Amino acid sequence: MDPRSETALSSVCPEFATKVRAASxxxxxxxxxxxxVSGLRSADEQNALYAQGRTTTGKIVTNAKAGQSMHNYGLAxxxxxxxxxNSGQVNWNASTPQFQHMVAAMKAQGLEWGGDWKGSLGDFDHFQLTELPASPSIAMRTDYGAGPADLSAIWDKATTGAYAV
Structure with missing residues (x-):
């Protein structure tokens, strides 16, 4: 895995990172x-993405404000x-055989693909732990609060089924 990917995985839930590395x-x-491309996001980073296409220039890329994305919890x-x-241009086209091969490898590791969700944006590059809701539950948002510096308690709950749908 390239250094940028390893940097992104270094701040997410270790069990999730292990599954991504195994698929890789x-x-x-x-x-x-x-x-x-993106792992853990701060509340400010998430809000900046949410503002894109709404109050700032660019295309709308998310419907999630801070605390409403699994990225804020290090679970996606x-x-x-x-x-x-293993470098250079990337393939954003989810309908290609190459992209679908990647999706199959991620699913084989027990990860959920955002491309399977029904919705207007089609979150085709998004992967997260399974058995979690597509968006954080009320219990997760309560545990998240204003954005804890240490997400390990949330990761423990997520990986032991406390937030399972």
């Missing part, structure tokens, strides 16, 4: 390499395959 290893064996990542090799 399986893909690498087939000559497909991935980029973890946006991931795309490189078009060729």
């Amino acid at each position: 290893d399986a893909l690498n064996a087939d000559g497909t390499f991935i980029l973890v 990542a946006d991931i795309v395959p490189y078009t060729t090799g």
Whole structure:
């Protein structure tokens, strides 16, 4: 996995990161390499993304404000395959065989794909732990509060089924 991806995975739930790395290893064996574009996001980063296309320039890319995205909890990542090799251009087209191969590898590790969700944006590069709601539950938001510096208690609950749907 490339350094940018490792940096993104270094701040997410360790169990989630392990699953992404395992999928990456399986893909690498087939000559497909991935980029973890985004992992954990601060409240400010999430709100800036939410503002995009609404109060700032750019295309709308999320319907989630701070605390409403699994990225804020370190339980999700946006991931795309490189078009060729392990650097350079990436493939954002979820309908391609290469992208679907990546999706299958992530699902084989027990990760949920945002492309399976019904909704207007189609979160095709989004992966998160399964058995969690697509958006954080009230219990998760309560535990998150104003954005804890240490997410380990939330990660423990997420990986032991306390937030399961």
